[in-house]
Amino acid sequence: MRPSLLARPALAVFLLAGSLGLAHADDLKRSISITGEASVSAKPDVAYVSIGVENAGKVANEVLAANSKTTGDVLAALKGAGIDAKDLQTSGFTVQPQILRPQNSSLSSSDDSPSITGYTVANTVNVTLHDLPKLGDVLDKAVTAGANSIDGIQFDVSNPSALLDDARKAALADARRKAQIYADAAGLKLGKLVELSENAGPVVGAVYRARMATAAVPIESGSNTLNVTVSVRFELDE
Structure with a gap:
């Protein structure tokens, strides 16, 4: 079954260095920094x-x-x-x-x-x-x-690597989508990706506690959610 991917909104920050008269030449390029997020659900094993x-x-x-x-x-x-x-x-x-x-x-x-x-x-x-x-x-x-x-x-989940790879792709796509919205609103073109960093980790699933249990014990494992957040920066072109 293909994992479900959920995206959540994040805050975008424009870096319009061209508007700063004292900026160095390397800093004059307009850019946008933004985060993208995605989640994937997995059945514990x-x-x-x-x-x-x-x-x-x-x-x-x-x-x-x-x-x-x-x-x-x-x-x-x-x-x-x-x-x-x-x-x-x-x-x-x-x-x-x-x-x-x-x-x-x-x-x-x-x-x-x-x-x-x-x-x-x-x-x-x-x-x-x-x-x-x-x-x-x-x-x-x-x-x-x-x-x-x-x-x-x-x-x-004993081997989350493949699931996290799907979430990584979705998180980057989420960041690019939101960056494109801001670029269009500003009348600019979304340029190349110049910075990318990741924060990935699982959300702990349900915890069951019992004391002095008797008879057969019904247990439901439910599902775990693995999250990926990427922070990226795109150049903005005229």
Whole structure:
């Protein structure tokens, strides 16, 4: 399917150096500077998701052991669902004490000192999924294995180069079209292109967050938009 290209208006600036009596000879050429923009929509083909396991208890070693076992089960479930080991990366691991702070503390009383009541252990793994139709099933398997945190699912286009090339052509055409309108309005002819610069980048698609998910997880990847903006300068002739 041919991508849809959307253009947005931008501000044009005439550089009529010929009207400046003190300008150098190289600056006397009339010109117009303007921006052109274009967007292309693309269906994502890769997803990134953080899957975590969090445990709490009174004894640190016991909580750590429980978290390690569950995290191992989750990793095994992900690999069993077809996720390659290179697409699994630990992104966070914490062991934190749970501290009880008395509401009515007194500096003169040692009984009102903060006390540790337990520990929380969390382990988070970043997952890259290249088969998007399997995403819901992968999340279901992870939760079944013991994951209790699913956060920040992001969808992306793995190879946007060809799509950006279409947007680049459309952005330059947009800039030329607008420059021609201003040239015609000024009674001048649009000359050669003398300057061009680009600013290109993707717009992040939808983000899905879930905690303690159960049953099959319905996921919609939607579409991502990649934008290109070009800044150009054309000479203007009589």
